[in-house]
Amino acid sequence: MSGDALWAAVVVASVGCYLLKLAGMSVPAAWVEQPFVARVVDFVPAALLAALVAVQGLTSDDRVVVDGRLAGLAVAALALALRAPFIVVIVLAGAAGAGVHVLTG
Amino acid sequence: MLPGMTSSSAPASPAEPAAERIEATRLIPATPGEVFAVLRDPQGHVDIDASGMLMDAEGEPASAVGDRFLVHMDREALGDLPMGRYDVEVVITAYEPDREIAWTIEGTIKPPLRHVYGYRLEPADGGTLVTSYCDWSDLREDLRPFLTFPIVPESALKGTLGILDRTRTLRDAVGLGVAVGLYGIAFGAAADAAGLDAWQALTLSLLMFTGASQFALVGVLGAGGSAPAAVGSALLLGTRNTVYGVRMAPLLAPRTALGRAAAAHWVIDETTAMAVGAPDRELGRLAFWATGATIYLGWNAMTLVGALGASGLGGTAAAALDSVVPAAFLALLWPRLTTRGSAEPGVQRRVALGGAVVALALTPFVPAGVQVIAAVVAVALAGRSSTRTERPA
Numbered sequence: 375m376s377g378d379a380l381w382a383a384v385v386v387a388s389v390g391c392y393l394l395k396l397a398g399m400s401v402p403a404a405w406v407e408q409p410f411v412a413r414v415v416d417f418v419p420a421a422l423l424a425a426l427v428a429v430q431g432l433t434s435d436d437r438v439v440v441d442g443r444l445a446g447l448a449v450a451a452l453a454l455a456l457r458a459p460f461i462v463v464i465v466l467a468g469a470a471g472a473g474v475h476v477l478t479g
Numbered sequence: 480m481l482p483g484m485t486s487s488s489a490p491a492s493p494a495e496p497a498a499e500r501i502e503a504t505r506l507i508p509a510t511p512g513e514v515f516a517v518l519r520d521p522q523g524h525v526d527i528d529a530s531g532m533l534m535d536a537e538g539e540p541a542s543a544v545g546d547r548f549l550v551h552m553d554r555e556a557l558g559d560l561p562m563g564r565y566d567v568e569v570v571i572t573a574y575e576p577d578r579e580i581a582w583t584i585e586g587t588i589k590p591p592l593r594h595v596y597g598y599r600l601e602p603a604d605g606g607t608l609v610t611s612y613c614d615w616s617d618l619r620e621d622l623r624p625f626l627t628f629p630i631v632p633e634s635a636l637k638g639t640l641g642i643l644d645r646t647r648t649l650r651d652a653v654g655l656g657v658a659v660g661l662y663g664i665a666f667g668a669a670a671d672a673a674g675l676d677a678w679q680a681l682t683l684s685l686l687m688f689t690g691a692s693q694f695a696l697v698g699v700l701g702a703g704g705s706a707p708a709a710v711g712s713a714l715l716l717g718t719r720n721t722v723y724g725v726r727m728a729p730l731l732a733p734r735t736a737l738g739r740a741a742a743a744h745w746v747i748d749e750t751t752a753m754a755v756g757a758p759d760r761e762l763g764r765l766a767f768w769a770t771g772a773t774i775y776l777g778w779n780a781m782t783l784v785g786a787l788g789a790s791g792l793g794g795t796a797a798a799a800l801d802s803v804v805p806a807a808f809l810a811l812l813w814p815r816l817t818t819r820g821s822a823e824p825g826v827q828r829r830v831a832l833g834g835a836v837v838a839l840a841l842t843p844f845v846p847a848g849v850q851v852i853a854a855v856v857a858v859a860l861a862g863r864s865s866t867r868t869e870r871p872a
Contacts, residue, residue: 375674375706383706384679387696388686390710391717395689396743398724399733406725415722417861419691420827421834422716423812425854426698428835429842431805435703436843446802447809454813459658463810464665464803471802472795 442474499616501633505640508606508758509647511577517643518580518598521548521569527646529638530631531556534564541580546571552586559627562587573597593617594628605758609643611636648762652753652769659690659749660777662807666693667785669804672797673701677786684782688775689747691811692716695851698804704848711852723751730754730763745771826861833857 375383398406406412431447432438446467453463507514517523521536531553538548548569554562565587572595573581581597594615601608613636615628663684670680675697683693692713699709724746731754733739745767753770757763789800812831814820821827834854841850 375700379706380675380679380700383696383700383709384675384682385686386706387692387710387713388683390714391687391689391692391720392744394714394717395720395724395746396740398721398726398746399728399731399739399743401725403725403728406722412722413861413863414858415718417827417830417858418715418855419719420812420815420831421855421857422695422712422851423691423808423815424831424834424857425838425851426695426712426808427805427812428838429702429851430698430808432839433702433842436847438839438842442798443802443805446806450806450809451813454810460810461658461661461665464662464806467806468799468803472799475795475798 442471442478445474446471499618499628500612500614501629501636502610502612503633503636503640504608504610505637505644506603506606506758507609507640507644507647508756509651511600511602511607513647514598514600514607514609514643515577515580517646519574521550524550524569527639527642529642530635532631541571541574541582544571544574546574557630559630588622590619592622592626593619594630609640611640644758645762645765648757648766649769652766653773655749655753656770656773657777659774660781662690663778663781664785664788665803665807666690666697666778667782667787668789668800669694669701669785669807670697670782671786671789672800672804673697675700675786677783677790680782680786681779684779687713688744688778689717689720690778691748694804694807694811698808699848699851701804702847704851705846708846708848708852712848715852715855719748720746723747727751727754727767730760731767742767745775747771747774749774830857830860833860 406415427447431443432440434441449470450463450467453466458466517527519540519542521538521540525533525536534551534553536548536550539546541548550567550569551564552567553564554560555564567584567586569582570585571580571582573579577600579597579599581595583591583593583595585591592615594613595617596613597611599610599612601610613629613631618626618628666684667677667680670683670693671677675683680697683696687693687696695712695716696709699712700706724743727742727746727750728739731742733742750767750771754763754767757766789796816824816828816831818824834857837857838850838854841853845853
């Protein structure tokens with residue numbers, strides 16, 4: 375992707391995300407607080423973040439692959455279950471990924 | 480002595496308080512241990528003083544009966560006696576960790592007056608019931624005709640508890656802000672791995688300022704996704720800030736359009752959680768602005784550190800970075816799947832699993848990034864609410 379296209383994505387997404395925040399502060403509460411809307415918004419992050427975990431952790435181009443990233447995810451899950459702070463989770467996952475890279479050459 | 484000055488305002492007092500005693504009680508949203516840490520610290524007393532008399536303190540935190548520390552006082556703040564500045568020594572007379580601390584004052588009058596100040600802590604729903612008291616029932620008889628008690632009025636005890644409350648809120652907000660700000664390193668590194676330069680990473684942190692959307696944008700771009708797919712995932716994750724905004728608008732109640740525009744920028748997961756969790760509206764606002772400011776500074780500074788630090792890394796470090804990005808998404812997702820972070824963790828888990836399966840299944844067939852957006856169809860697995868009571872619209 376060209377530098378200009380990257381910049382366009384950065385700016386458009388940033389402005390869009392800001393307008394979503396501003397909309398919440400500005401529109402009548404009743405528009406957003408309908409049960410259906412509230413429920414969809416409540417569950418969108420779970421679906422999307424899980425999809426990102428799967429795509430980032432298990433795919434490469436258009437294929438499903440297993441590599442050091444899966445080890446990183448397993449270590450991260452264990453650390454999260456033990457209520458480790460975010461930064462510890464990230465460092466441990468990175469170390470696991472690097473470890474697999476070193477071992478498998 | 481003014482009539483009425485000795486009245487007690489302690490609803491939670493276990494026994495009928497003595498007449499020569501004033502008390503004030505307040506629920507502080509912190510554990511007894513956190514409150515006690517402030518109360519045993521000489522500097523903590525200066526921080527929360529509402530009488531205006533405590534200028535500074537010297538000494539180690541108290542840890543037993545008989546411990547002493549020095550406090551520099553200024554009588555001018557009270558204005559009752561022309562004493563000016565003087566030093567007193569605080570002598571601990573009761574010390575029960577996380578439950579009670581009391582002390583008497585040895586000052587300019589010798590032998591001492593024998594009046595006692597103290598705090599009693601009781602664990603309660605939503606925090607700790609803190610009672611501040613002053614007791615002068617053991618006062619030296621020979622001095623009684625010359626002294627007006629209480630020296631410090633009940634309003635100052637109440638004021639001190641109010642400041643204690645604010646101090647706790649502020650310390651919590653800044654503590655969370657520093658911790659979250661550190662995540663910025665992971666984002667900066669992820670942005671670099673996805674092919675963004677440091678300026679683009681910093682622009683996202685400055686202008687977008689909502690972590691999950693930022694990670695999503697660079698995650699999809701890093702996986703080779705198109706710009707529309709990347710922007711779409713960021714916007715979909717950004718919709719929850721709209722709901723936060725609805726909740727925050729009455730609490731923040733910005734007076735001007737500019738104030739609203741500024742406040743909106745900081746409406747994110749952490750600021751909303753801190754503000755909604757605060758015990759009242761004023762502390763809610765304080766929590767919002769303190770958390771927002773700390774995160775904004777830390778997040779942007781750390782983004783730059785991560786973006787600059789990650790560029791020029793070797794193969795092993797790059798492999799580490801490859802593992803950091805999915806782990807970051809997992810860490811963002813995790814709290815939503817637990818009983819602590821969600822009202823319906825079971826349903827959240829079903830939706831998350833559905834989203835992951837849909838994304839993996841579509842990966843060979845659709846352009847990169849599109850499978851992430853398509854995964855929102857898993858929201859249908861949430862079904863209709865079975866437990867939530869309908870709120871009036």
